[in-house]
Amino acid sequence: METVSNKTFFRLAIGLAIVATLMLIWLSLGVGIIGQDGDPANLMYFAVVVVGIVGAIVTRLRPVGMKLVMQIMAMVQGIIALIALVAGLGLPWSPPLEILGLTLFFIAMFAVSAWLFHRAAGN
Numbered sequence: 001m002e003t004v005s006n007k008t009f010f011r012l013a014i015g016l017a018i019v020a021t022l023m024l025i026w027l028s029l030g031v032g033i034i035g036q037d038g039d040p041a042n043l044m045y046f047a048v049v050v051v052g053i054v055g056a057i058v059t060r061l062r063p064v065g066m067k068l069v070m071q072i073m074a075m076v077q078g079i080i081a082l083i084a085l086v087a088g089l090g091l092p093w094s095p096p097l098e099i100l101g102l103t104l105f106f107i108a109m110f111a112v113s114a115w116l117f118h119r120a121a122g123n
Helices: 006-031 040-059 063-087 096-120
Strands: none
Touching: 006 040, 006 063, 006 096, 040 063, 063 096
8 A cells, every 4th residue: 555655744734724814814805704795804803814925935845844933823713713713703693603614724724734744853
């Protein structure tokens, strides 16, 4: 049976990270995760994107470093949801379950990407 190489895990990790980030940008700008389209609360999601860009530059896309970057991106995603839910942002257009569901979706994507980077590092 053929094993999956570290290079394949790395490519999958990068691909998933890019897809998740582009989806996050599209949803936060185009549709609005928090509130209506154009709600300024959605600008908080750019913190996740900035963490990803700065992290990729600092780690030079090395798998071990990118694993940590993906974990931090997932954490920031969760913090933004917590802020939105505690502050009651987005109501009545974005009920808490909707914000929580989308947040868990993105956390899962970043977490799977982190796991793939972990595998790409040979661990």
